[in-house]
Amino acid sequence: MPPPRNAARRASPPSRSEHARAPPFRFPAIGATLALVALSAAAALAQTARRIAIAPVLSQIDADSAQTVVWFYNHSHAPWQAEARLYRWQQHDNQDLLEPASDVALSPRLIDIPAGGRQLLRLRLGPVPASRENAYRLVVEERATPGDTALLRYSAPVFVQPERPATTPPLAARLAGDDARPVLLIHNAGNRHARIADLTFFDAQGRHHPIADSLAGYVLAGQSRQWRLLGVADAFRDGHFVARIDSQPERRLDLGD
Structure with missing residues (x-):
């Protein structure tokens, strides 16, 4: 099975610095x-x-x-x-x-x-x-x-911050979308945000495929975010994702149901 193609980079690059109407x-x-x-x-x-x-x-x-x-x-x-x-x-x-x-x-x-x-x-x-x-x-x-x-x-x-913020946000990752256009969905079940950077997929042969370099985005407390994956869904089932969460070293994100 061919490895997934590298995902396209975000349109807005991270930088040192990022009226009201209704609806929001x-x-x-x-x-x-x-x-x-x-x-x-x-x-x-x-x-x-x-x-x-x-x-x-x-x-x-x-x-x-x-x-x-x-x-x-x-x-x-x-x-x-x-x-x-x-x-x-x-x-x-x-x-x-x-x-x-x-x-x-x-x-x-x-x-x-x-x-x-x-x-x-x-x-x-x-x-x-x-x-x-x-x-x-x-x-x-x-x-x-x-x-x-x-x-x-x-x-x-x-x-x-709340009165008792979690030290490390509990994150759950799974594949969503359809087989031809899969997405990686990450849910943050914790009570504080997760800052996700250097999101990468490692296939069964240990080859890495960048999904989002540098800052990938934030997943707010109790919320979910998703990233488009270039390739078919099966190409991502035999492998795992890694990312840097907040200022911590790389963390492995195994896929759940």
């Missing part, structure tokens, strides 16, 4: 922490992106903490202005859903950083989740000024 935003599940919205020249946008930095790129807030902070750094020679919004992040049918968050306060919402300067953004929490982690996306959109040819849009994950 729906788009294919994302893993990148920086989304760049090009209004014209992509080269100009990439140049601007290198001059703006965010730290941390992922915020994880303990249950006993009341707030967290995010720093923005402007390494350019011109002022930088943006607007910050926070969205509740959920997953359904392999899509990320973003809805305006009402339980976390942002201050300030309007960001104005002089050339070579920095600015602090505070996130103040509401009630601590009792049993399951709350997930959010901090979205910061550059404000247009005369002469702009490209605008930045940062989207950074924010996680508020």
Whole structure:
């Protein structure tokens, strides 16, 4: 049986940094922490992106903490202005859903950083989740000024831990879809997110076939994500998948029913 072909890479590469309307935003599940919205020249946008930095790129807030902070750094020679919004992040049918968050306060919402300067953004929490982690996306959109040819849009994950978060999320993997178009479905039965990177399939002969290099995506607490596999389903039954979960070394993901 021929080995499966390598899966295509994600359209949005991972990077150091990723208004509201109803119904909530729906788009294919994302893993990148920086989304760049090009209004014209992509080269100009990439140049601007290198001059703006965010730290941390992922915020994880303990249950006993009341707030967290995010720093923005402007390494350019011109002022930088943006607007910050926070969205509740959920997953359904392999899509990320973003809805305006009402339980976390942002201050300030309007960001104005002089050339070579920095600015602090505070996130103040509401009630601590009792049993399951709350997930959010901090979205910061550059404000247009005369002469702009490209605008930045940062989207950074924010996680508020429950009182007793699991050390390692329990993950279950199985094949789904049909025989001709299989997908790998990973379910997270834990109470905190799983960050999945370097997702790879090893066939029965020990040959590896990358599914998603670097950051493959997040599986939120109690949710499922899936990845398209190039090949027929039978090609993936005699083998196993591996991935790096959070900051841990590679972990084997055996297929269940």
